[in-house]
Amino acid sequence: MSTPSVHDVAKSAGVSVGTVSNVLNHPHKVSPSTVERVQSAIETLGFIRNDAARQLRVGHSQTIGLVVLDVRNPFFTDIARGAEDKAAEGGLTVTLGNSDESIEREAKYLDLFEQQRVYGMLISPYGDITDRLESMRKRGIPAVLVDRESPNSTFSSVSVDDIVGGKLAATHLLETGRRRIAFVGGPMAIRQVSDRLTGASGAVRNVPGASIEVIELDALSVIAGRAAGADIVARAPEDRPDAIFAANDLVAMGVLQALLMNGSSTAVIRVPEDIALMGYDDIDFASAAVVPLSSISQPSAQMGQTAVEILLEEAANPDADRRQVVFAPKLVIRDSTAPRTEHLQK
Amino acid sequence: MSTPSVHDVAKSAGVSVGTVSNVLNHPHKVSPSTVERVQSAIETLGFIRNDAARQLRVGHSQTIGLVVLDVRNPFFTDIARGAEDKAAEGGLTVTLGNSDESIEREAKYLDLFEQQRVYGMLISPYGDITDRLESMRKRGIPAVLVDRESPNSTFSSVSVDDIVGGKLAATHLLETGRRRIAFVGGPMAIRQVSDRLTGASGAVRNVPGASIEVIELDALSVIAGRAAGADIVARAPEDRPDAIFAANDLVAMGVLQALLMNGSSTAVIRVPEDIALMGYDDIDFASAAVVPLSSISQPSAQMGQTAVEILLEEAANPDADRRQVVFAPKLVIRDSTAPRTEHLQK
DNA sequence: CTCACTGAATGAATCGTTACACTTTTGTTT
C-alpha cells in the first residue's frame, strides 16, 4: 500500500540494505548479477528513493537554490535555463525562487533554501545580504552572486558590466544625433540600474550640449514603464526628450506602448522619429515589439552555466579563490533607434 | 561551527528536545515563559530547522510540485504566480519544473517530485501520465491537472474550454470577412492544441465557402512560429491564407515576425490587411507586438489559485469527489484582426 | 488529607537512507 523502502527491496532481492544502497549509489562496488537482481526488485516494487532520508544522512540536498529578482523577466528565466542545464550534468536540480524585488521575499527564500540545506545558492541580490550569505557559507552552503559583483570580493560572481552597457546605449543614442536623453528605471537601489545610469551619464558628459534626465521607477516592469511613458506623453512637445534609455526591455516595452497609444487629443509620437528608444537585456520579445527594440544583449544562459560551474568548484573546494567573471554586453541595433537622417531621407 | 540542531537549542535553553519541537510546531502547548526562552536560544544560536529530518519524520514535504509545458510562456508563469500566492497562505511552497514538451523531462520531474515526497502535484500534462499519477495518489500524493481536463474524471482539474476558445477565435476571423484560415500549431498530441483546432474547425464548417488548413508544428515556440510564417511567405500570393490562427501567442509572434520580415524580393505582406492574425493566451507581450495581437485570454493566475485550493482540499480529504473547474476564455480584439472593410475605407 | 484532574515538560522510539567497519567469497600467486 504505502511506499516501499530499501528494506523491502532488500528483502525482495534477497540481499542486505547496504547492498541496495550500493546499487543505488556505487553500482561498481556490486557484482553485475546482483545489480540486476536488485534493479528488477526496485522495478517490480516501484521503489522510489526517499530524498529526505538521503539528505538527512548526507547532510545536504541535491538542489541548487536560485533566487532571481523577477521570474517574469525572460533575462532571468534564460539564466535559470543555463543553470539548469549545467546542474543537470552533475545530477543536480535547480529550484527557482522569485524575490520580486522585495527584501522580505528575498529573506524568505534564503530561509527556505537554508532549511532545505541546498547544495549551494545562486542569487541575484536585492537587499544587502552579504552577512547572511557569509553565515550560510560557514555552515557549508556556498553561494555565487549572479548579475551583481560582490562588494569586496567575498563571493564569486558572474555579471555583466552594466556601466559599459549603459555607456554603449547612451553613446549609440548620441551618435544617432540625440541630445536630450531620459533614463527611465528604478529603484536606484538595484545596482544594475544605477550602474547603467552611471555609464550613460558618463557618455553624455563627453558630448557638449547633451543632457540626461532621470525618471525613477519603483519597479522594472511593463506597467511601471507604461506609466512613465504616459507622463512623457502628457508633457508639452518641447519638454519631451528626444531619446529614452529604459533600464530594461520590459520597461522599454511599457514606454513604447504608452508613446504609441493613440491618445484622444494628443498628437501621435513616432518612434524613432520623434523619440528614439533603447531597452536593455535583449529578451526574445524585444525583436517582436511594435517597433523592434534596440537593446543591450547579455549572454544570459551562459551566465547561468558559468555560475553553476563556479558553484560546483567552490563546493568541492571551499577555500578556492573567489572569482569575478564579468561578461561584456553587446549593442543590438534595431528600428527603435534608427538615425534621424535616415528617416529624413525617405 | 556547523549548524546547531534542536538538541543544541534544548541544551542552551535548559529544556528537552521535545519542548523545542513543540515551540516550533505547537507553541500553545508550551508555557509562554518557556516559549520565549527557547526562542531566544534559537535566535542566539542561529538555529535553522533541518527540513529533511522534519520531512522524514512527517512523511511528506511542505512543497507543491508544479510541472508546466514551458516556463518561457508567460501564461504558465502567471499560473505559477497564482499557485504560489495561494500556497503561501497555507505555509506551502511551490517548486516549478519545466517539462518543455518532452516526455522524458516530464517523467524526470515526476520522479524528482516523488522522491521529494511533495505535498501534492499540479501538472499540465504532456504525455499520458494518468497511470503514473494514479500510483502517486495511492502513495499519498494527490494531483490536480492544470490546463487540461482529466480523461475520465479520475483527477480534479482546472482548465479553460479550449474548444470554445478555438471557436471564439475562428468565429471572429470569419466575422471580419476572412474565409481561408490557416491553423498554425502543434504537436497535435497536446490536447489544448487539438481542442483549439477542433473549435475552430467547427466554426468554419458552419460558414459556406470557408475553409481551414492545418500547418503543424513540433513545438509552440516563437522559433517554430517564425518557420511556419516563412513557409507562408514563400508561397504564391494566391495560395496564402487570408487569416492565421496561431495555437498560442508565442507562435503568433513568430509568425508575425516572419510575415513582416522585409524579404529580399518578396512583396511585403501586411497584417491585418493581407492576412489577419490571432494568437491565444493573451500574454502581456501580445499587446506590445509589432501589430498588437488579437488573442484569447485566460484567467491564468486565478487558475493557479484554484488549482492549489482543490489540491489542499484533496490532501485533507483524499476521498472527496473530483472536481472539474472549467473557466471560460475571452476574446480580446486588437489591430491584428481589424476587419478588412475598415481598412478599405481609409 | 487524599484523590482526580489539568497543563507542562520529558525522552525514547521512529522515519529511510547511507557510510563504514567488518566478514565472507572468489581469484591469483607461489
Added chain:
DNA sequence: AAACAAAAGTGTAACGATTCATTCAGTGAG
C-alpha cells in the same frame, strides 16, 4: 595447497526532527 589480495556483501550506527506515552507539579473538590 597455502597464503594472500581483492571483490562482494553484511549489518548497524548515525543523521535531526517529531510524536506520543509517560512523568511531574500544581490546583481544587470532596
